[in-house]
Amino acid sequence: MGIEVVFRIAGIGILVAVACQLLKQTGREDIAMLTALAGLVIVLTMVITLISGLFENVRSVFDLY
Secondary structure, eight states: OOHHHHHHHHHHHHHHHHHHHHHHHTTOHHHHHHHHHHHHHHHHHHHHHHHHHHHHHHHHHHTOO
């Protein structure tokens, strides 16, 4: 789970950046903004899932519940 997540997030960022640049050059600024927003939502869901797993691990280590 270590470095793969970083590479996955970086890959999504690179793809979104390239797509946004291509869309902006063709005059589709509104679609470029939606593409950037979709990339942000995808990455945030990945990060939220990882944080949820972190909290589960902390809870199990300290036997909180």
